[in-house]
Amino acid sequence: MSGGKQRAPRPSTPSGSTAATGLAAPLNPGRIAAYVGLAVLGALVGIAGALVQAAWFPAGLLLALLAAAGLFHGGRRLFGTQLGALAPAAGWLISIVVLLGGRPEGDYVFGDELGLTLFMLGGMAVAVICATMSRSPQQGADSGRPGR
Numbered sequence: 001m002s003g004g005k006q007r008a009p010r011p012s013t014p015s016g017s018t019a020a021t022g023l024a025a026p027l028n029p030g031r032i033a034a035y036v037g038l039a040v041l042g043a044l045v046g047i048a049g050a051l052v053q054a055a056w057f058p059a060g061l062l063l064a065l066l067a068a069a070g071l072f073h074g075g076r077r078l079f080g081t082q083l084g085a086l087a088p089a090a091g092w093l094i095s096i097v098v099l100l101g102g103r104p105e106g107d108y109v110f111g112d113e114l115g116l117t118l119f120m121l122g123g124m125a126v127a128v129i130c131a132t133m134s135r136s137p138q139q140g141a142d143s144g145r146p147g148r
Contacts, residue, residue, distance in 0.1 A: 045071050053119045068127075082132070089127035
């Protein structure tokens with residue numbers, strides 16, 4: 001053998017000790033179907049919210065925003081990822097843009113009011129808040145503090 005350096009063996013990581021998350025995780029058809037289901041549910045909440053906020057303006061707007069916030073936060077908590085909040089938010093936003101967009105004749109489906117603008121901006125703000133909030137600590141998880 002030549003007088004070269006010998007390589008030290010690489011430290012091996014225990015297989016299965018850390019699961020891949022996010023984009024590195026393998027595709028799971030059940031999880032993809034759940035995200036699509038959340039997007040469809042977000043679209044339904046958006047349609048219902050557009051109808052309710054126009055019917056009962058002050059209270060309906062709050063009710064519609066609370067329903068959207070509940071769905072976005074529930075998706076975030078259910079999956080524990082940002083995509084859990086963004087999937088229903090995407091369905092919600094697409095349905096709102098379609099409903100609130102004008103027709104070629106110049107008419108709007110629900111009219112041009114302040115409530116519609118508040119519903120759209122408020123819902124987008126709630127979606128961003130739910131998608132960017134920190135993960136809640138899990139019960140029984142090690143806090144990392146010595147002595148516990």
